[in-house]
Amino acid sequence: MESIDKINGTFDRRVAQETKGEVPSAVIKRLPRYHRYLGDLLAEGQLRISSAELSKLMNVTASQIRQDLNCFGGFGQQGYGYNIKYLHGKISELLGVTEGFSAVIVGAGNLGRALASTNMFRRRGVTRLALFDSNEGIVGTEIHGIPVYHVSELYNFCTENSVDIGVLTVPKEAAYEVAKTMADAGVKGLWNFANMELKLDNEKVIVENIHLGDSLMTLCYEIKENFRTPGTNEAPENE
Amino acid sequence: MESIDKINGTFDRRVAQETKGEVPSAVIKRLPRYHRYLGDLLAEGQLRISSAELSKLMNVTASQIRQDLNCFGGFGQQGYGYNIKYLHGKISELLGVTEGFSAVIVGAGNLGRALASTNMFRRRGVTRLALFDSNEGIVGTEIHGIPVYHVSELYNFCTENSVDIGVLTVPKEAAYEVAKTMADAGVKGLWNFANMELKLDNEKVIVENIHLGDSLMTLCYEIKENFRTPGTNEAPENE
DNA sequence: TAGATTGTTAATCGATTAACAATC
DNA sequence: TAGATTGTTAATCGATTAACAATC
Numbered sequence: 220m221e222s223i224d225k226i227n228g229t230f231d232r233r234v235a236q237e238t239k240g241e242v243p244s245a246v247i248k249r250l251p252r253y254h255r256y257l258g259d260l261l262a263e264g265q266l267r268i269s270s271a272e273l274s275k276l277m278n279v280t281a282s283q284i285r286q287d288l289n290c291f292g293g294f295g296q297q298g299y300g301y302n303i304k305y306l307h308g309k310i311s312e313l314l315g316v317t318e319g320f321s322a323v324i325v326g327a328g329n330l331g332r333a334l335a336s337t338n339m340f341r342r343r344g345v346t347r348l349a350l351f352d353s354n355e356g357i358v359g360t361e362i363h364g365i366p367v368y369h370v371s372e373l374y375n376f377c378t379e380n381s382v383d384i385g386v387l388t389v390p391k392e393a394a395y396e397v398a399k400t401m402a403d404a405g406v407k408g409l410w411n412f413a414n415m416e417l418k419l420d421n422e423k424v425i426v427e428n429i430h431l432g433d434s435l436m437t438l439c440y441e442i443k444e445n446f447r448t449p450g451t452n453e454a455p456e457n458e
Numbered sequence: 459m460e461s462i463d464k465i466n467g468t469f470d471r472r473v474a475q476e477t478k479g480e481v482p483s484a485v486i487k488r489l490p491r492y493h494r495y496l497g498d499l500l501a502e503g504q505l506r507i508s509s510a511e512l513s514k515l516m517n518v519t520a521s522q523i524r525q526d527l528n529c530f531g532g533f534g535q536q537g538y539g540y541n542i543k544y545l546h547g548k549i550s551e552l553l554g555v556t557e558g559f560s561a562v563i564v565g566a567g568n569l570g571r572a573l574a575s576t577n578m579f580r581r582r583g584v585t586r587l588a589l590f591d592s593n594e595g596i597v598g599t600e601i602h603g604i605p606v607y608h609v610s611e612l613y614n615f616c617t618e619n620s621v622d623i624g625v626l627t628v629p630k631e632a633a634y635e636v637a638k639t640m641a642d643a644g645v646k647g648l649w650n651f652a653n654m655e656l657k658l659d660n661e662k663v664i665v666e667n668i669h670l671g672d673s674l675m676t677l678c679y680e681i682k683e684n685f686r687t688p689g690t691n692e693a694p695e696n697e
Numbered sequence: 698t699a700g701a702t703t704g705t706t707a708a709t710c711g712a713t714t715a716a717c718a719a720t721c
Numbered sequence: 722t723a724g725a726t727t728g729t730t731a732a733t734c735g736a737t738t739a740a741c742a743a744t745c
Contacts, residue, residue, distance in 0.1 A: 255672070270726075270727075280714060283712095285728065286714085289727090293728065297720045297726055298724075298725045298727075314675045315675075320678055329571055329576075333569045384681070407681045407684070407685050408680065414578075423684070423685075425677060427676060430490070436555075436582060439553055442554065442559065443557055445662070527704095532703080535703070536701075536703040536704075539701085540703090702743105702744090704742095707738105707740080711734105711737085712733100712734085715731085718728095
């Protein structure tokens with residue numbers, strides 16, 4: 220009995236780690252930031268880092284870092300800290316960088332072109348297969364090496380190429396139909412830059428909405444609060 | 459004594475409302491979303507809405523809506539609900555839409571051009587005064603009606619025009635210097651699209667970072683989790 | 698007045714931080 | 722071995738939800 224437990228020790232531990240219930244969404248939203256910082260450290264040639272050092276760098280508590288990483292199992296080593304290369308690799312796996320996802324960008328306006336030109340996708344393991352637009356004038360051309368097709372070919376292209384991610388940079392009015400087409404074609408996730416919240420009946424497809432306007436508004440709020448002329452609107456903050 | 463309290467009742471209440479301590483950051487981050495939905499309802503010609511109706515629309519609890527709005531004072535009326543036009547106006551004020559902020563965009567690459575072309579700023583009461591770039595080839599031209607100046611003129615332009623907001627769409631390497639220039643020139647807030655976190659000693663300037671890459675990563679994580687082939691990595695979710 | 702719905706307090710839930718025993 | 726630092730449990734904090742009295 221005792222020896223069997225011993226033998227299975229490593230495996231049991233691994234399962235126990237990865238099964239630790241659902242990972243809190245707060246933790247997931249912090250993973251990309253860890254990934255970025257660890258990537259920078261790696262590029263600098265650093266080998267190891269402790270949660271205390273990383274916490275200073277990132278302006279969070281060491282406790283939070285250890286707590287967060289432990290949602291996925293023990294990536295560190297007592298008395299040593301974390302091996303940067305190993306930890307970066309593990310977080311890459313968690314975030315799907317190593318999955319080799321494919322994407323198409325629908326809407327070749329200014330934003331679509333901007334997204335076609337960054338190396339943001341490639342650096343995260345995502346391949347952009349094509350751009351789609353309704354403007355016949357640019358159909359058949361290439362933008363930054365990515366071919367532009369007519370939007371009428373979207374459905375077939377997605378099914379034939381098993382596209383994972385659809386990037387929506389179309390006008391608000393067109394967003395729903397394009398989203399539905401892609402969801403029907405088996406696209407797994409939509410990255411939505413249209414200024415509206417997509418509501419699809421397709422339960423399976425994941426939607427990540429970008430609301431740049433909301434971010435601008437938050438900035439305006441903070442500016443207004445921080446640079447308020449004393450004595451105009453509100454009672455002073457200290458009594 | 460009693461009558462004086464009575465007379466000051468209205469005023470006291472107003473002060474009490476607006477002084478209610480610091481507004482939780484979770485609430486502030488939700489304000490733009492309320493603003494968007496109320497704007498849509500207003501455009502549809504709706505006059506009033508209850509927290510229960512709005513909660514269904516927005517997929518949040520009615521309790522949260524009432525709690526959130528009450529951080530800023532009573533915008534509703536018992537037995538009636540909220541007057542959409544009034545509430546939308548109040549949230550506009552809170553978010554600084556009525557402040558008439560001004561902005562400049564630094565970096566006239568694909569993203570800078572895209573931001574110059576949207577009506578996102580105008581719709582939120584922010585005026586774009588100018589674009590700045592180091593490329594002499596486009597200095598002197600206009601993009602979407604916005605003049606392009608050389609980045610060497612940035613400091614003087616910001617001081618002379620009391621620019622409130624600086625939008626950074628420059629490459630990572632240039633971000634810090636451009637940010638420092640604007641902070642020194644009295645710019646109040648920076649909207650940072652460079653893929654790095656700006657750390658400025660200037661305590662006053664507010665920085666809102668946009669990390670599109672982080673959002674893409676979160677989407678990849680969710681896709682990976684949701685479409686996991688059963689039995690590969692993890693133990694089943696239900697025991 | 699009766700019905701509806703807010704504003705607000707109290708209860709619950711989840712996320713963060715602190716502390717420390719385990720262990721490299 | 723002694724020192725360092727994790728993994729993890731317990732305590733604290735903040736945010737969300739439920740409930741209901743106030744009031745339009």
